[in-house]
Amino acid sequence: xxxxxxxxxxxxxxxxxxxxxxxxxxxxxxxxxxxxxxxxxxxxxxxxxxxxxxxxxxxxxxxxxxxxxxxxxxxxxxxxxxxxxxxxxxxxxxxxxxxxxxxxxxxxxxxxxxxxxxxxxxxxxxxxxxxxxxxxxxxxxxxxxxxxxxxxxxxxxxxxxxxxxxxxxxxxxxxxxxxxxxxxxxxxxxxxxxxxxxxxxxxxxxxxxxxxxxxxxxxxxxxxxxxxxxxxxxxxxxxxxxxxxxxxxxxxxxxxxxxxxxxxxxxxxxxxxxxxxxxxxxxxxxxxxxxxxxxxxxxxxxxxxxxxxxxxxxxxxxxxxxxxxxxxxxxxxxxxxxxxxxxxxxxxxxxxxxxxxxxxxxxxxxxxxxxxxxxxxxxxxxxxxxxxxxxxxxxxxxxxxxxxxxxxxxxxxxxxxxxxxxxxxxxxxxxxxxxxxxxxxxxxxxxxxxxxxxxxxxxxxxxxxxxxxxxxxxxxxxxxxxxxxxxxxxxxxxxxxxxxxxxxxxxxxxxxxxxxxxxxxxxxxxxxxxxxxxxxxxxxxxxxxxxxxxxxxxxxxxxxxxxxxxxxxxxxxxxxxxxxxxxxxxxx
Amino acid sequence: xxxxxxxxxxxxxxxxxxxxxxxxxxxxxxxxxxxxxxxxxxxxxxxxxxxxxxxxxxxxxxxxxxxxxxxxxxxxxxxxxxxxxxxxxxxxxxxxxxxxxxxxxxxxxxxxxxxxxxxxxxxxxxxxxxxxxxxxxxxxxxxxxxxxxxxxxxx
Numbered sequence: 001x002x003x004x005x006x007x008x009x010x011x012x013x014x015x016x017x018x019x020x021x022x023x024x025x026x027x028x029x030x031x032x033x034x035x036x037x038x039x040x041x042x043x044x045x046x047x048x049x050x051x052x053x054x055x056x057x058x059x060x061x062x063x064x065x066x067x068x069x070x071x072x073x074x075x076x077x078x079x080x081x082x083x084x085x086x087x088x089x090x091x092x093x094x095x096x097x098x099x100x101x102x103x104x105x106x107x108x109x110x111x112x113x114x115x116x117x118x119x120x121x122x123x124x125x126x127x128x129x130x131x132x133x134x135x136x137x138x139x140x141x142x143x144x145x146x147x148x149x150x151x152x153x154x155x156x157x158x159x160x161x162x163x164x165x166x167x168x169x170x171x172x173x174x175x176x177x178x179x180x181x182x183x184x185x186x187x188x189x190x191x192x193x194x195x196x197x198x199x200x201x202x203x204x205x206x207x208x209x210x211x212x213x214x215x216x217x218x219x220x221x222x223x224x225x226x227x228x229x230x231x232x233x234x235x236x237x238x239x240x241x242x243x244x245x246x247x248x249x250x251x252x253x254x255x256x257x258x259x260x261x262x263x264x265x266x267x268x269x270x271x272x273x274x275x276x277x278x279x280x281x282x283x284x285x286x287x288x289x290x291x292x293x294x295x296x297x298x299x300x301x302x303x304x305x306x307x308x309x310x311x312x313x314x315x316x317x318x319x320x321x322x323x324x325x326x327x328x329x330x331x332x333x334x335x336x337x338x339x340x341x342x343x344x345x346x347x348x349x350x351x352x353x354x355x356x357x358x359x360x361x362x363x364x365x366x367x368x369x370x371x372x373x374x375x376x377x378x379x380x381x382x383x384x385x386x387x388x389x390x391x392x393x394x395x396x397x398x399x400x401x402x403x404x405x406x407x408x409x410x411x412x413x414x415x416x417x418x419x420x421x422x423x424x425x426x427x428x429x430x431x432x433x434x435x436x437x438x439x440x441x442x443x444x445x446x447x448x449x450x451x452x453x454x455x456x457x458x459x460x461x462x463x464x465x466x467x468x469x470x471x472x473x474x475x476x477x478x479x480x481x482x483x484x485x486x487x488x489x490x491x492x493x494x495x496x497x498x499x500x501x502x503x504x505x506x507x508x509x510x511x512x513x514x515x516x517x518x519x520x521x522x523x524x525x526x527x528x529x530x531x532x533x534x535x536x537x538x539x540x541x542x543x544x545x546x547x548x549x550x551x552x553x554x555x556x557x558x559x560x561x562x563x564x565x566x567x568x569x570x571x572x573x574x575x576x577x578x579x580x581x582x583x584x585x586x587x588x
Numbered sequence: 589x590x591x592x593x594x595x596x597x598x599x600x601x602x603x604x605x606x607x608x609x610x611x612x613x614x615x616x617x618x619x620x621x622x623x624x625x626x627x628x629x630x631x632x633x634x635x636x637x638x639x640x641x642x643x644x645x646x647x648x649x650x651x652x653x654x655x656x657x658x659x660x661x662x663x664x665x666x667x668x669x670x671x672x673x674x675x676x677x678x679x680x681x682x683x684x685x686x687x688x689x690x691x692x693x694x695x696x697x698x699x700x701x702x703x704x705x706x707x708x709x710x711x712x713x714x715x716x717x718x719x720x721x722x723x724x725x726x727x728x729x730x731x732x733x734x735x736x737x738x739x740x741x742x743x
Contacts, residue, residue: 236726238724239725402696424715
């Protein structure tokens with residue numbers, strides 16, 4: 001059996017490619033290394049229960065460990081004991097998910113467009129590189145991606161810093177209602193200006209575009225894109241306050257929705273199928289086969305080896321796994337850029353206590369942000385950032401509210417009414433800002449392989465060297481300065497502390513800072529205008545192998561400050577156009 | 589199954605109310621009250637649960653209708669008691685977090701079940717639904733928060 005395309009990975013990029021090619025009549029095989037993720041109530045409910053009964057709830061707690069397709073865990077921060085082999089000097093701190101549906105199973109759902117300036121960082125500010133694409137090239141595919149993901153937002157409100165929409169553009173879903181604390185922060189910061197270098201930037205709170213079902217937007221032409229799933233079929237956001245890692249009613253988009261829309265007679269999905277190597281014909285440079293290890297049970301490494309072939313081979317396994325597979329195969333790397341320029345959005349946080357109740361732990365994790373600090377000439381010297389306003393108090397930095405209970409009982413010795421009232425007061429007033437900080441590409445931040453480190457199936461584990469450049473550190477320090485000013489304006493007591501023994505802790509101009517990962521692995525097979533210094537072209541096609549596509553955030557030349565999913569989904573739609581041209585006459 | 593609490597559960601609920609700050613009636617309505625009572629008996633060393641309940645019954649007899657006096661007595665005779673105090677803290681965490689924590693600096697323990705997690709008192713105490721298990725409906729998060737914890741205090 002040969003296929004028009006073999007797609008490795010079933011996250012949002014792979015799902016879009018598979019579904020779109022299937023809809024256009026091509027036969028597609030999807031290889032997913034991980035286990036199935038059932039969408040039915042019973043099957044999905046088992047993920048929910050795994051999460052609710054986990055000793056420590058985190059992004060991968062609904063998805064039990066699978067030694068045959070391991071994924072990083074938040075605790076894998078140092079050394080060689082986790083899935084990622086951390087070579088430092090700082091730990092790469094983001095996770096991803098190897099299950100059917102990929103990391104969209106546990107993402108937050110933020111669906112922002114990148115700014116036009118994000119794609120021209122070199123031309124405008126002399127940093128990083130330019131993309132081989134302009135915003136205008138991406139805009140129609142952003143619209144397709146917003147349709148596929150069912151994004152909830154208001155186009156007028158999302159029109160800022162050069163982001164533009166065609167007249168009358170309507171998102172598929174009405175905006176997610178802002179939280180009570182969003183309104184408190186917006187009112188408190190009204191009129192605030194923030195100085196960076198010589199620039200004075202306005203501070204404005206905006207409702208965040210997010211792939212979360214609300215009500216279908218009545219202003220949208222129903223024929224304009226793929227239908228959003230039925231919001232009344234228990235898939236509408238009801239405020240479970242658990243988007244990361246799992247929405248019990250699947251109100252948040254996951255790639256499972258796109259896979260469900262794929263025509264089953266043309267798109268075949270194989271789970272428990274780990275792509276191990278790519279085979280290439282040295283004469284033509286074409287990738288001729290994917291060597292695949294198929295296992296039955298996650299508890300045994302027993303497997304069979306099969307080789308599958310397709311006219312096109314599409315790697316869509318995420319930035320780190322794509323790089324791993326290319327390095328293991330010794331392919332697509334004439335530029336020596338495969339695995340390099342690994343980026344994340346370092347995510348420092350500031351947290352404080354308001355004077356008043358904020359209504360914490362209600363609704364989606366974040367419903368609003370501050371987007372006005374994402375661009376400016378300050379980007380010559382320091383990273384830009386967007387501000388994410390948390391609806392869940394200090395959950396991420398301190399483990400609230402459970403950690404508050406422990407502190408009040410064990411630390412302060414409270415019980416009874418006093419405990420109950422103190423807990424209410426302490427948690428209700430929690431305020432937390434998170435900063436999605438732009439990371440510039442650095443060749444030395446990279447994924448490599450070392451034969452000494454393998455998983456249960458004998459596949460290489462990613463070895464990662466990672467650091468934050470001075471540019472990023474200066475951006476993190478600026479974000480911290482912003483939060484101090486904003487907290488003062490809001491009358492909030494700053495409670496932020498950064499543990500000096502955290503491997504991510506660093507000093508900048510005498511002050512200490514720390515940060516987390518955002519889960520945004522990017523850059524390891526960057527796109528560009530030339531085979532000399534990039535891995536793929538603007539269509540995400542390998543310069544070295546004409547039938548090999550590498551899709552996903554690994555193609556991003558720079559990171560900008562938008563959470564990457566919407567952009568990588570748009571790029572996938574764009575690449576499909578080129579794939580269809582490549583496949584002309586391939587039996588559709 | 590348990591239309592009215594057995595005498596043993598009644599004492600357990602009274603003690604739990606004094607320690608958690610929620611009324612015994614509120615606790616009796618919890619789907620996992622009996623599960624928690626069983627865990628309290630099984631996870632504590634022999635004699636501890638019985639002794640704590642006996643002290644509680646004595647406190648109730650000695651201080652009829654005086655909540656402040658009851659609270660002080662619980663503090664002195666249970667919460668600060670060398671043998672009982674650590675397990676009283678475990679009982680508070682059981683009710684709030686749905687998980688049994690042995691005394692001492694133990695790591696975070698898994699909830700006894702998904703129901704135990706969802707019924708944890710931490711959620712009404714902070715004025716919110718259990719994350720991932722209870723939802724108030726689209727847009728509820730935009731309304732003003734409650735003025736005080738949900739659920740009644742002990743009388």
